Amino acid sequence: MSAKQEFVDNAKSGKILARKCSKCGDLHLATVYFCKKCGNKGFENAVLDGTGTIVTYTIITIPPAGFEKYTPYAWVVLKLGKSGLRVSGFMTGIKTPADLPIGTNVKITGFDDRGIIVERQ
Amino acid sequence: MEKVCVLGAGSTKYGRLDDSISDITIQASVDAIDSAGIEPKEIKAGYISNVFGVADKQVHLGPVVMTNLGISERPSLSIESACGSGSVAFREAFANVAGGFYDAVLVTGVEKVTHTGTEWTTTYFSYCSDFFYEGGAGASFPGLFASIARAYLNEFKATEEDFAEVAVKNHDNGLLNPKAHLRKKITVDDVMKSDVVASPLKLYDCCPFSDGASSVILCNESFAKEHNKDYIQVIGSGRGGSPAALQDREHMTTIPSTKIAVEAAYKMAGITPKDIDFAEVHDCFTVAEIIDTEDLGFFEKGQGVQAVREGQTKRNGQIPINPSGGLKSKGHPIGATGVGQIVEVYDQLTGKAGKRTIKDAKIGLTQNFGATGASCAVHIFQSV
Ligand SMILES: CC(C)(COP(=O)(O)OP(=O)(O)OC[C@H]1O[C@@H](n2cnc3c(N)ncnc32)[C@H](O)[C@@H]1OP(=O)(O)O)[C@@H](O)C(=O)NCCC(=O)NCCS
Numbered sequence: 001m002s003a004k005q006e007f008v009d010n011a012k013s014g015k016i017l018a019r020k021c022s023k024c025g026d027l028h029l030a031t032v033y034f035c036k037k038c039g040n041k042g043f044e045n046a047v048l049d050g051t052g053t054i055v056t057y058t059i060i061t062i063p064p065a066g067f068e069k070y071t072p073y074a075w076v077v078l079k080l081g082k083s084g085l086r087v088s089g090f091m092t093g094i095k096t097p098a099d100l101p102i103g104t105n106v107k108i109t110g111f112d113d114r115g116i117i118v119e120r121q
Numbered sequence: 122m123e124k125v126c127v128l129g130a131g132s133t134k135y136g137r138l139d140d141s142i143s144d145i146t147i148q149a150s151v152d153a154i155d156s157a158g159i160e161p162k163e164i165k166a167g168y169i170s171n172v173f174g175v176a177d178k179q180v181h182l183g184p185v186v187m188t189n190l191g192i193s194e195r196p197s198l199s200i201e202s203a204c205g206s207g208s209v210a211f212r213e214a215f216a217n218v219a220g221g222f223y224d225a226v227l228v229t230g231v232e233k234v235t236h237t238g239t240e241w242t243t244t245y246f247s248y249c250s251d252f253f254y255e256g257g258a259g260a261s262f263p264g265l266f267a268s269i270a271r272a273y274l275n276e277f278k279a280t281e282e283d284f285a286e287v288a289v290k291n292h293d294n295g296l297l298n299p300k301a302h303l304r305k306k307i308t309v310d311d312v313m314k315s316d317v318v319a320s321p322l323k324l325y326d327c328c329p330f331s332d333g334a335s336s337v338i339l340c341n342e343s344f345a346k347e348h349n350k351d352y353i354q355v356i357g358s359g360r361g362g363s364p365a366a367l368q369d370r371e372h373m374t375t376i377p378s379t380k381i382a383v384e385a386a387y388k389m390a391g392i393t394p395k396d397i398d399f400a401e402v403h404d405c406f407t408v409a410e411i412i413d414t415e416d417l418g419f420f421e422k423g424q425g426v427q428a429v430r431e432g433q434t435k436r437n438g439q440i441p442i443n444p445s446g447g448l449k450s451k452g453h454p455i456g457a458t459g460v461g462q463i464v465e466v467y468d469q470l471t472g473k474a475g476k477r478t479i480k481d482a483k484i485g486l487t488q489n490f491g492a493t494g495a496s497c498a499v500h501i502f503q504s505v
Pocket residue numbers: 062204238239243246262263303318324325326327328329330405453455492493
């Protein structure tokens with residue numbers, strides 16, 4: 001199974017598959033092949049809880065193809081709880097910026113044709 | 122290393138154009154050749170930057186251009202680096218002339234997309250992002266920059282009205298540029314009342330989708346001297362990279378590739394930000410111009426908004442930014458933009474910029490990036 005498929009399968013159950021560098025301990029999303037800090041190729045899998053907080057976001061009113069039926073929706077960057085690792089995804093049910101201040105608690109709930117799905121905690 | 126000069130420059134109008142992608146590429150190239158006062162036979166190679174040739178049914182543009190210039194035997198290549206394609210093509214041409222491989226080359230950038238409509242273009246542009254995390258999760262380009270804008274508003278003392286000032290200034294400059302796409306005076310109020318595209322960015326915070334082509338002739342110094350025409354010298358060139366996805370950047374309000382590129386360019390030129398008389402920067406969205414002016418070293422981090430409020434980046438300000446109107450008003454034909462910025466610097470430094478001339482300017486800088494700044498190239502030019 002490719003690293004990406006493994007990552008997707010984890011996201012489907014609300015988890016983030018990360019890789020911990022076996023040399024320096026730096027954490028990466030599992031879609032990376034070499035450590036950005038030390039260049040090492042060896043990693044250990046680390047399955048992280050998909051809960052975290054909003055780092056930044058936007059609410060999109062002019063969408064790319066395939067997203068018309070969800071508009072408006074939010075695209076968000078979130079920071080995972082303990083590790084601080086960041087990941088991005090799609091979030092529905094958000095109409096105005098007042099609905100989603102930076103720092104809002106969110107969780108990953110799945111993965112489908114909208115990418116990683118994020119919801120309020 | 123040979124000294125490298127820009128001997129001629131030309132551009133089509135930017136906007137909605139009827140002619141085909143190959144026609145406009147050739148028109149801009151012929152303009153540049155005429156401006157340089159050379160014969161096509163003197164061109165030893167062609168560098169063509171373009172992203173979505175597929176939209177107008179022509180990729181592999183190089184040979185089509187060279188054939189129409191009567192020099193089909195000359196080598197050419199096409200370069201794609203998203204919105205930063207033009208400056209990357211220029212850099213490759215620069216390196217080849219500096220390295221002595223060719224004495225004179227053509228660099229032409231082009232894009233032709235407006236006929237495809239809003240949805241097609243929004244969708245295809247999103248392919249320039251790290252698609253698995255960004256475009257594939259519904260992030261449009263305005264959406265990605267809106268996320269950067271949101272982070273900036275959160276981190277610094279800035280307001281949406283401050284961003285709007287950038288659009289107002291660039292529209293004022295574009296009014297004086299006959300080739301600009303959106304030639305219309307606007308106010309902060311107009312920006313604030315325009316429709317939201319991706320909050321907090323509104324229509325007037327965004328550059329438009331544009332068609333257009335721009336072209337320059339690059340040559341070594343002895344070739345330039347023999348030809349008895351106005352020319353400018355390339356004194357600095359730098360490139361850099363950033364993580365492809367926004368999530369992987371430690372700070373969302375700075376673009377690492379710009380900093381790496383400009384540091385290399387300043388070093389090559391042996392100058393500092395204070396020596397720059399004006400700059401054409403990548404203002405695909407209003408917030409981007411503010412971040413660019415900080416990353417390029419003109420202002421401290423977070424101070425870019427204050428500079429805009431004080432008018433320091435206007436044509437008569439301390440460091441004029443985007444006298445051409447920038448991507449915002451002049452337009453953003455993505456494969457052409459990086460070359461178009463250099464056309465503006467050439468026009469400014471050779472006295473061809475008409476009413477938008479920056480007084481006494483001797484050194485100009487261009488900064489052009491791809492996608493959310495995942496790649497960037499900076500060039501510095503001096504009048505001779
Ligand atoms: C904002 C955006 C969605 C508008 O879509 P569009 O297809 O250009 O819109 P339309 O063609 O329907 O234009 C509607 C009107 O708004 C005007 N307009 C379009 N874009 C404009 C802009 N950015 N600023 C001001 N006016 C604009 C058009 O001229 C047109 O006016 P008209 O009806 O008087 O002729 C689109 O321009 C956009 O996404 N821009 C960003 C491009 C981008 O991401 N580039 C890559 C950067 S990294």
